Amino acid sequence: MGSVGTLPARAAGVRLADAVRVFLGTISAANTRRAYAAALDRMVRDFGADGDVGLLDPDRVSGWFDFVWGGKAPKTYNLRLTAVSTACAYWRDQEWLTGDPVSRLRARPTAPDNSRAMTAAEVEELLGTAAPLREQVFWSMLYESAARAGEILNLDIEDLDTVNRCATVTRKGGARDVVDWQTGTARLLPRLMAGRKKGPLFLTDRKAKPSIAKADTDGSTGRARLSYRRAAALLEEHTAGMRRGPFTLHQLRHSRLTHAAEKGASTPMLMALSGHTSVRSLVKYAKVSAEALGRWQAQTDPAARRHSR
Structure with missing residues (x-):
């Protein structure tokens, strides 16, 4: 989130419309801001622009939310809930609100379509957005290495070989393996490390609770x-406004393998890239996308070749 000045509270509290405006102003990612605004602008319309944000309570908010979004698909329901929950957390930090107005609401289980690869244009759009540095590095490394998200999140700085653009990860099942990345990650990584020589590579925004293990x-x-x-x-929030979004972390790995297959990578190369030990497990990732099939059809069309002559 960007840096936005807080709004001084009036004796009677902060207007809901003002609270929403200030919160949305802290979000630098345009896609996320649009997605959140869909829920929060509706809240302003239904509760009233001049309503006191401090008067929001679980009874009012849960009843309103289920009335407005209860009939929607789980993905839409959860996205709107994330928007309202994140806004309420921000307002509590500003001391405009006490308690948790969404405490009675729960995210609905979804079955994400992890079998669908992102297009190359969608990956380019994601990696080219003005997201926070940590997310830029994580998404870039996840896509370029085709590693599992957990493998990348468990990296310590000591695992990195920045000169050779690679790192040692613990694969699913416990095997140690090397993953490689490309220029996009290599350019950003030193900024993220900021001179640190050890410890987890990807860190939270706030200090750890005393209960967190020392190794983490x-x-x-x-x-x-x-x-x-x-x-x-964070990835779901950031990609919610994309045409086919939101996307999952697994889809970045899936997309890299699909794109590599479309460019002619051999089965042994794809297995080395993915860390799979079974060809059967690899097959679903190497499925050619509809976009690639369309390009191949156009490029191999005999009539098109005759016409080009």
Whole structure:
């Protein structure tokens, strides 16, 4: 989130419309801001622009939310809930609100379509957005290496070989393996490390709780290792406004393998890239996308070749 000045509270509290405006102003990612605004602008319309944000309570908010979004698909329901929950957390930090108005609401289970690869244009759009540095590095490394998200999140700085653009990860099942990345990650990585020589590579924004294991805490900053759950939520929030979004962390790995297959990577190369030990497990990732099939059809069309002559 960007840096936006807080709004002074009036004696009677802060207007809901003003609270929403200030919160949305802290979000630098345009896609996320649009997605959040869909829920929060509706809240302003239904509760009233001049309503006191401090008067929001679980009874009012849960009843309103289920009335408005209860009939929607789980993905839409959860996205709107994330928007309202994140806004309420921000307002509590500003001391405009006490309690948790969404405490009675729960995210609905979804079955994400992990079998669908992102297009090359969608990956380019994601990696080219003005996301925070940590997310830029994580998404870039995840795509370029085709590693599992958990493997990348568990990296410590000591595991990195920045000169050779690679790192040693613990694969699914416990095997140690090497993953490689490309120029996009290599350019950003030194900025993320910021001179740190050890500890988790990807850190939370806040200091770790005392209960967090020492191995998952950075000694120089006191921050904890970024969790899978938080990383997944950040990607979903950031891609919610994309035409086919939101996307999952697994889809970045899937997309890299699909794109490599479309460019002619051999089965042994794809297995080395993915860390798979079974060709059967690899097959679903190497499925050619509809976009690639369309390009191949056009390029191999005999009539098109005759016409070009």
